[in-house]
Amino acid sequence: MRKSLLAFSLLALLTGKAFAADYVVDTAGAHASINFKIQHLGYSWLTGRFNTFDGKFSYDPAKPEASTISVNINTDSLDSNHAERDKHLRGEEFLYVKKYPIAKFVSTKVESLGAERLKIFGDLSLHGITKPVIIMAEKIGEGKDPWGGYRVGFSGTTRIAMADYGIMTNLGPSSTHVELMLNLEGVKQ
């Protein structure tokens, strides 16, 4: 381990370039969150999150468009800080988590927009339906952590129409779309 790290550092030094590395999203330490928000009646934002998920990505700062990422979300871990509403949102009228326990995002293409900004194309599977979405992401930071590891973190958002995923329950004209916000810190493997 030490040797390969040393070799890697030397190589990086010599070439002046980093290499695409694999990262695992730090759900163990909870330095990651998957949040959603939806308007309530058009008067305010309701926010919630999914507490259980996992993800991994590969990233090379020198070649960001070669990055890939996949995230799996346990839909029954939905938490909007209101048990009765969570029960309702997990039920058949919304996420139907008994039938569709996993939601998933897998990237297909990444475009670099410069200034640490990425446009991540991919497929989002939710409620049994898979559709392409674009996540606008931004690198927050990267570097060594105080405990001997190496981390990089991103924040990304996308917006989906509930009807696109077959969720037809009417919550009103201002509440047809859900915004998803992902904050993912990865630990280099």
Place this chain on the structure above:
Amino acid sequence: MLKNSFRQYGWLSIAIHWLSAAVVIGMFAAGWWMVELSYYSPWYKDAPHYHKSVGILLMCLTVVRIIWKVSQETPKPLGKAWEILAARATHALLYILIITLFVSGYLISTADNRGIDVFNWFSVAPVGKLFTNQEDLSGIVHEYFAYTLIALASLHGLAALKHHFINNDNTLVRMLTFKKHKEKK
């Protein structure tokens, strides 16, 4: 006559019995209807509020009922040995089902540490989250136990009618009147 005797029910038992019956049927109908309400229905917030409020009050009434029941005699059941056994089992199950409905309903609404407001009159404190997916599991129990309670209560009602019209005995009459009745048979 306030109290039960060996032969018949006192008025308090009769009153609690029929009040509970009416409330249970009403609660079942309300529960069935309210889960289908659209978000923009004027009842969307009020119906669950009343359902929970009435549920808590029915729970209080049921506590009184059980204390009252064990504190005195129960009229002697009429019918054949198997009928008496079936009736006892049904009565016990009805109590178990309704108590489970109180507990499961409470666990749904309090899983996030929110209390239950009873008609904005008083609030029942939460005990919080006792197990994972508490609101979902309690919801499933609440739903299926409600169906079972209504099915068993229907059986209970049919059995009373059978006693009245077929066996011609006092089983139903003594739950309707608290005057002294002579045994028909």
